[in-house]
Amino acid sequence: MTTPTRYQGLLNRYAERLPVTEGMQIISLNEGDTPLIQLQNIPGILKKNVDVFVKFEGLNPTGSFKDRGMTMAVTQAVHEGSQAIICASTGNTSASAAAYAARAQIKAFVLIPEGKIAMGKLAQAMMYGARIIQIQGNFDDGMRLVKEVAETAPVAIVNSINPYRLEGQKTAAFEIIDALGACPDYHCLPVGNAGNISAYWRGYKEYANSTETLAAVVDKTPVMCGYQAAGAAPFITGGPVDNPETVATAIRIGNPQSWEYAWQANRESGGWFDAFTDAEILETQKLLADQEGIFCEPASAVSVSGAMKDITSGKIPEGSLVVCTLTGNGLKDPDTAIAQCDVNPTAIPAQRQAVEQAILESL
Ligand code: AN7
Numbered sequence: 001m002t003t004p005t006r007y008q009g010l011l012n013r014y015a016e017r018l019p020v021t022e023g024m025q026i027i028s029l030n031e032g033d034t035p036l037i038q039l040q041n042i043p044g045i046l047k048k049n050v051d052v053f054v055k056f057e058g059l060n061p062t063g064s065f066k067d068r069g070m071t072m073a074v075t076q077a078v079h080e081g082s083q084a085i086i087c088a089s090t091g092n093t094s095a096s097a098a099a100y101a102a103r104a105q106i107k108a109f110v111l112i113p114e115g116k117i118a119m120g121k122l123a124q125a126m127m128y129g130a131r132i133i134q135i136q137g138n139f140d141d142g143m144r145l146v147k148e149v150a151e152t153a154p155v156a157i158v159n160s161i162n163p164y165r166l167e168g169q170k171t172a173a174f175e176i177i178d179a180l181g182a183c184p185d186y187h188c189l190p191v192g193n194a195g196n197i198s199a200y201w202r203g204y205k206e207y208a209n210s211t212e213t214l215a216a217v218v219d220k221t222p223v224m225c226g227y228q229a230a231g232a233a234p235f236i237t238g239g240p241v242d243n244p245e246t247v248a249t250a251i252r253i254g255n256p257q258s259w260e261y262a263w264q265a266n267r268e269s270g271g272w273f274d275a276f277t278d279a280e281i282l283e284t285q286k287l288l289a290d291q292e293g294i295f296c297e298p299a300s301a302v303s304v305s306g307a308m309k310d311i312t313s314g315k316i317p318e319g320s321l322v323v324c325t326l327t328g329n330g331l332k333d334p335d336t337a338i339a340q341c342d343v344n345p346t347a348i349p350a351q352r353q354a355v356e357q358a359i360l361e362s363l
């Protein structure tokens with residue numbers, strides 16, 4: 001017999017660094033352990049000598065990084081005896097909450113902005129059996145309502161204001177360092193509600209500092225670069241944005257809940273925030289797909305928009321080791337993808353000659 005090596009999720013892998021306690025029933029879908037893929041063609045396009053890796057979180061069980069926080073938050077909720085969880089969401093959190101609730105055999109209530117979530121995410125929440133509450137408002141309205149309702153209703157909030165979410169999400173930083181055998185110089189990621197940048201920063205700091213029981217793994221932390229959509233960029237405007245708007249619906253958020261933590265990451269790491277137009281975001285999404293074979297959702301692509309801009313300008317110098325988080329899978333939002341691609345709308349006869357002709361025309 002060989003020793004079994006079946007991966008069993010990040011609560012198992014990183015138990016000693018997480019609030020996992022004796023006798024906890026772990027609610028897991030084997031999330032985490034996502035690939036860190038080196039970009040091969042884009043650095044050449046930029047004519048810069050940099051090592052850029054993408055952490056492809058779209059390969060988590062529900063197709064986004066949210067599963068990292070959700071396994072921890074739902075495990076804790078079940079441990080505390082909760083029978084129901086609730087969240088507001090731009091889509092991915094609702095899909096993840098719904099899946100982990102199904103796994104735990106408890107109820108999930110998800111508040112989503114009517115008409116403003118990607119089709120794949122809605123399909124997921126429906127299939128996993130969540131109680132879907134569409135509101136005539138945006139994510140920020142949903143977040144406010146969830147906080148109000150949870151004061152009296154018997155439901156556990158699993159948005160990233162739940163501290164167990166950030167605990168789970170910090171494991172992405174651990175995986176990156178474990179995979180590279182080094183700490184990146186720069187970490188680029190999209191910022192919406194700002195939970196993820198806060199969680200990464202916590203993870204990086206924990207790997208760089210010894211505790212009573214755990215030795216430091218590396219001796220440095222990266223510079224944290226947070227990128228937003230221009231129409232939903234409170235970290236650029238300096239305060240809440242009333243009517244956030246962007247094609248990247250995942251980050252259509254005007255009042256980030258982890259505001260203070262994100263600024264702390266920014267200050268302590270010597271990082272920066274920047275914002276990109278919808279056209280720039282979609283252009284990067286397409287570039288990643290047709291130059292690297294990596295299909296992420298629009299919100300995720302802004303991390304690479306940012307990295308490309310800052311590598312080009314030299315703000316991120318040559319020789320740097322750069323990691324970008326691709327937070328979600330492109331398959332979640334087929335409508336936005338198809339809308340930006342040129343496809344020949346007219347069908348041809350099902351004949352060899354017609355197919356050959358079509359090939360010749362586009363060679
Ligand atoms: C693909 O699902 O807020 O800055 O409700 O789905 O940690 O909020 C999603 C956020 C980036 C931003 N990329 O991360 C939700 C939600 C994708 C996302 C973000 C989200 P945070």
